Amino acid sequence: MxxxxxxxxxxxxxxxxxxxxxxxxxxxxxxxxxxxxxxxDAALNPDTWTPANPQAEHLKLDQILEIALQARPGEAPIYMSFDTERPVVNVTSGPSADAPGNQMHFASYDLTSGNIVPPANVGEDFMEFILQLHTDMxxxxxxxxxxxxxxxxxxxxxxxxxxxxxxxxxxxxxxxxxxxxxxxxxxxxxxxxxxxxxxxxxxxxxxxxxxxxLEKPILETWRSQNLDKLIESYNEAAVSKNKTIASVDASLDKAIEAARQAAPDMTLQFVAFPGSEFSTRQHLAIFLHGNSPFTKEIITPVLVDATDGKVIGKQEMPWYANALSLSRPLHFGDYxxxxxxxxxxxxxxxxxxxxxxxxxxxxxxxxxxxxxxx
Amino acid sequence: MCDLKQSRYEQAHMKTTLSLWSIFKAPFWLFVVSLAGIMLALFVDSTWDWLATLLVSSAVAIPVFFYLRAKFS
Known part of the structure; x- marks a missing residue:
């Protein structure tokens, strides 16, 4: 040289x-x-919680959502996610579905009773501080x-x-x-x-x-290009960026069941409510993932109309969104x-x-x- | 022992210029093995994770080996 x-x-x-x-x-x-x-987290918050009625039939998700919103009057649901090891559902709510992260409220509910699961938040402030510093200072x-x-x-x-x-x-x-x-x-x-x-x-x-x-620009691009395309393919007239956030009139349980039928070999991961960062203003976005070690990192949304519960369609995430999904475990080494x-x-x-x-x-x-x- | 030390010294202070492949042969294979481990862990679970971990840990074991060798030889 x-x-x-x-x-x-x-x-x-x-x-x-x-x-x-x-x-x-x-x-x-x-x-x-x-x-x-x-x-x-596990060391600071030893898991001593047990479900109130371990043998009981699980409550409907609609019931859990109702309980969650009664506990937070005036708030809108943003996300619902599911504990993989315990009968627990997590509900994120906020003053509006598009509220910023610092205004969101997170609570976990026992699926066997609807009781609030005590938050495992010892040391959470410190870890949140570290994560925020690491992510965006x-x-x-x-x-x-x-x-x-x-x-x-x-x-x-x-x-x-x-x-x-x-x-x-x-x-x-x-x-x-x-x-x-x-x-x-x-x-x-x-x-x-x-x-x-x-x-x-x-x-x-x-x-x-x-x-x-690049998480935010990637999600924004995905939302503006892919989600809108998916809706257009169903009903062009339904795409309206200025439309107000729709209320969830359809049954959440039925919407999830319909999404499961649209993606039968996948596992439910979380639900994004209308107006949230991961959905449109009119739809429930029900995210499912694959079951192999590789495909469980890749999520696929099924869009369901929030007013009547009709499935709009399922669309694979674009390559750049999949790259983002795979980048998280590859960056933190937790896979x-x-x-x-x-x-x-x-x-x-x-x-x-x-x-x-x-x-x-x-x-x-x-x-x-x-x-x-x- | 003395011969071994002598050869290590000679090896470490070569008079001739090494070829590109001689310089990058070991780093290249180490790159391939550790990258294979990083990717393998994405595609496998449970016991196979240990094989992936073993492959990635080559990037830890090699410098530790040379550190110990330099320290104690």
């Missing part, structure tokens, strides 16, 4: 790293507890997009790092650590070794992180059991070491060059 090309790659590596290092350090540090989110969409840009810089730093790795390693065997040489060389060797060995993980986590930062989470955490710690050694190497070089100039 020509000297000018090497210098160019070194320049890219230096600046893409320097600009993003502080933010990447924050992302790595806040990412550590997020990897073990489930374990931390409390800045909403601009914060998310900014962190996405930092993720792109990290991908660039990783790729340029591989290119200049060749220069540093042309006379050294793989894995060489010059322990007896200067501290700078030793740190350089560790920086190179950790960087090249964790490359696949770093690229996967940073690229999926960038995709996750392969505790063992994978531990490996994820170690590789996350390696990335912290790569960032710190990189900063140290830059500083040493900077000081040396300054001394030369003097």
């Amino acid at each position: 020509q000297a000018t090309a090497i210098k160019r790659w070194e320049w890219i590596h230096k600046w893409s790293s320097l600009i993003s290092t502080a933010f990447l350090l924050m992302l790595c540090i806040t990412g550590l507890p997020l990897i073990f989110h489930d374990e931390i 409390f800045l909403g969409l601009p914060g998310m997009l900014f962190l996405g840009a930092m993720g792109i810089l990290f991908v660039l730093a990783s790729i340029s790092g591989v290119v200049i790795y060749r220069q540093y390693m042309r006379n050294l065997a793989f894995g060489t650590v010059r322990q007896s040489k200067s501290k700078r060389l030793k740190w350089l060797d560790y920086h190179n070794l950790l960087g090249i060995t964790s490359l696949a993980w770093v690229l996967v986590v940073s690229i999926t992180g960038v995709i996750n930062t 392969g059991g505790l063992g994978l989470k531990i490996v994820w955490a170690i590789l996350n710690s390696f990335t912290i070491a790569i960032l710190i050694t990189g900063l140290y190497l830059w500083w040493k070089k900077h000081v040396r060059l300054k001394a030369k100039q003097v």
